[in-house]
Amino acid sequence: MLPGCLLLTGLLRSASTASSAPRMPKNMGSWDKFTSSSCYSHSNNASSKARLTAKEQLDPLALIKDEVSEVTDRLRSMVVAEVPELTSAAGYFFSAGAEGKRTCPTVLLLMASAISMKISDGLENRSRARHMRVAEITEMIHISSLIHDDVLDDADTRRGMDSLNFTVGKKLAVLAGDFLLFRAFSAAVSLDNTEVVSLLATAVNNLVTGELMQMSITPAQRCSMDYYLQKTYYKTAALISNSCKAIAVITGQTAEIQALAYQYGRHLGIAYQLIDDILDFTGTTASLGKASLSDIHQGIVTAPILFAMEEFPELCEIVEQGFDDPSNVEIALKYLSKSQGIEKTRLLAAEHAKLAADAIDGLPESEDQVILNSRQALKDLTQKFMRRTK
Numbered sequence: 542m543l544p545g546c547l548l549l550t551g552l553l554r555s556a557s558t559a560s561s562a563p564r565m566p567k568n569m570g571s572w573d574k575f576t577s578s579s580c581y582s583h584s585n586n587a588s589s590k591a592r593l594t595a596k597e598q599l600d601p602l603a604l605i606k607d608e609v610s611e612v613t614d615r616l617r618s619m620v621v622a623e624v625p626e627l628t629s630a631a632g633y634f635f636s637a638g639a640e641g642k643r644t645c646p647t648v649l650l651l652m653a654s655a656i657s658m659k660i661s662d663g664l665e666n667r668s669r670a671r672h673m674r675v676a677e678i679t680e681m682i683h684i685s686s687l688i689h690d691d692v693l694d695d696a697d698t699r700r701g702m703d704s705l706n707f708t709v710g711k712k713l714a715v716l717a718g719d720f721l722l723f724r725a726f727s728a729a730v731s732l733d734n735t736e737v738v739s740l741l742a743t744a745v746n747n748l749v750t751g752e753l754m755q756m757s758i759t760p761a762q763r764c765s766m767d768y769y770l771q772k773t774y775y776k777t778a779a780l781i782s783n784s785c786k787a788i789a790v791i792t793g794q795t796a797e798i799q800a801l802a803y804q805y806g807r808h809l810g811i812a813y814q815l816i817d818d819i820l821d822f823t824g825t826t827a828s829l830g831k832a833s834l835s836d837i838h839q840g841i842v843t844a845p846i847l848f849a850m851e852e853f854p855e856l857c858e859i860v861e862q863g864f865d866d867p868s869n870v871e872i873a874l875k876y877l878s879k880s881q882g883i884e885k886t887r888l889l890a891a892e893h894a895k896l897a898a899d900a901i902d903g904l905p906e907s908e909d910q911v912i913l914n915s916r917q918a919l920k921d922l923t924q925k926f927m928r929r930t931k
């Protein structure tokens with residue numbers, strides 16, 4: 542690991558509990574906490590490709606790392622606005638050291654390779670460039686949603702640094718998020734494919750809907766697993782699933798392959814969020830195992846509590862009352878510890894991870910080694926997400 546990458550972890554959940562900590566990192570349903578075995582350096586350039594070792598040549602993450610860096614570099618140049626203040630606000634999370642793990646671009650570029658007909662003619666051709674545009678657009682939409690979420694939730698940290706709202710205030714943060722969305726969609730329009738634009742518009746609509754579902758939840762809906770899973774799909778999985786499909790659409794793949802790409806993104810995203818829900822209760826390596834409990838302190842009911850409620854229906858009454866009263870938090874945690882809530886959540890996550898891997902296995906057979914390696918990397922990601930401890 543490069544030393545700089547340690548700064549990128551972006552998941553420094555505070556070790557203090559939410560009630561005592563005003564600077565409370567939160568469960569965003571974002572993709573920011575993904576840890577990959579390889580870490581992307583910014584210093585990569587074309588000639589570094591030639592220096593890849595034989596082992597790295599078989600490692601698809603190593604194969605795409607230059608491209609992921611290129612996506613990040615382009616993003617920096619894409620978010621230049623007429624007003625310097627807006628440029629620096631919009632570029633806040635694209636600056637060196639603040640880019641996070643770039644999970645979306647990684648997944649999308651691997652997906653592009655995984656469903657390619659044949660990529661032995663090198664990665665630099667025109668359709669590869671269009672895949673990279675989709676990765677950039679998705680990352681801009683992702684960042685704009687993080688910025689807006691931080692305004693809505695009044696969060697003061699993000700990726701282990703001050704949130705944009707904290708740094709520049711909420712007005713400029715809202716405008717920076719708007720500007721990123723605008724840039725994302727003008728880049729999407731220039732791809733000249735209306736279906737891709739429509740998929741990305743659906744993803745943004747879902748992000749907004751998910752946020753509203755959380756905001757306007759009724760007491761009865763708080764006890765519903767279906768409602769919870771729908772909201773989780775909208776907030777965490779809709780962007781990656783629709784973008785994976787966009788990758789397939791833009792290369793003119795069949796409807797069947799488009800659907801498999803979509804399913805992979807959908808199940809990967811849901812599995813990711815379920816593990817996130819568990820870590821909120823069990824603590825992360827960064828918090829030394831101390832639970833941050835940020836969801837429940839914000840009144841957000843997640844899968845472990847919903848499973849506990851199936852075993853102890855009386856818990857529903859507490860959940861309906863909400864968690865403004867700290868003693869309700871205590872009671873819910875007591876029920877959770879008596880229940881199989883954590884284990885059942887892990888099993889559900891494993892089911893989704895398996896469904897994501899199944900989607901990859903459903904792709905048409907190929908003998909191209911690069912394609913096969915990319916598919917394996919996508920399947921490995923599902924397991925990495927399951928083993929995540931931060």
Ligand SMILES: *[C@@H]1O[C@H](CO)[C@@H](O)[C@H](O)[C@H]1NC(C)=O
Pocket residue numbers: 585586587588589
């Ligand atoms: C690329 O990297 C090599 C080796 O680190 C360096 O010599 C070269 O100047 C770099 N090229 C560019 C365009 O940055």
Ligand SMILES: *[C@@H]1O[C@H](CO)[C@@H](O)[C@H](O)[C@H]1NC(C)=O
Pocket residue numbers: 657658659660662666667668669
């Ligand atoms: C680019 O790669 C695709 C397959 O991924 C291939 O069908 C296409 O012909 C290539 N285009 C060029 C210009 O080489």
Ligand SMILES: *[C@@H]1O[C@H](CO)[C@@H](O)[C@H](O)[C@H]1NC(C)=O
Pocket residue numbers: 695696697706707708709710711712
């Ligand atoms: C967000 O910005 C506003 C000013 O626009 C400020 O009053 C508020 O405290 C900020 N919130 C956080 C969490 O930093």
